[in-house]
Amino acid sequence: MEFFVFISEQWVLVSVLLILIYLFAINERIKSGRPLSVHAVTRMINADEALLLDIRDSKEFKAGHIAGAVNIPQTKLSDKLAELDEHREKFIIIADKVGQNAGAAGRRLRQNGFKVFRLTGGMMEWQSQQLPVVKS
Incomplete structure (x- = not known):
């Protein structure tokens, strides 16, 4: 009371x-990077303005990922930041499973000078919109 x-x-x-x-x-x-809808991500990738970084583990990535995505699991991101140096002029869009882990990866990338966005809802949202995935 x-x-x-x-x-x-x-x-x-x-x-x-x-x-x-x-x-x-x-x-x-x-x-941690502004969230983007699947439609905005598609537009940026098609215009070659962005690199899609998939931070899920390799097994999930091979089961289905967005065409052109680069896979660096979140647990190895700090060790493999040098692999992204050639893409510094582009935006980095982070995709994870459901959008929960992208924040930590986004903060790490922004601290290292990258321009970062996050895929809202992660791969679950991408697939629920029935957008294409590639299996490897």
Whole structure:
């Protein structure tokens, strides 16, 4: 009961706190790369503006991936950043399974000077939109 009394008496402070939490969350999301829809990703890849980096493990990648994607599993990304140096002039679009792990990889790439975006919903969203995948 005291909690609700505090909120009603200190509504300005509570509002400021909620706004700050919201701004912090947005800032952290942007640091890992802005999310892109499957349609925006398709357009960028077709225009040769971006490289698609698939950070799923090799087994999942071989089971089905987006044509032209480069596979560097997230666990090996730090060790293999040099492989991406030739693509610094392009945007790097990160794809993972469902979009949950792309944030950490995006932050790591941005810290190393890459321009990063994330595929919203990952490969699950790509496949749910019935877009083509390549099996190897």
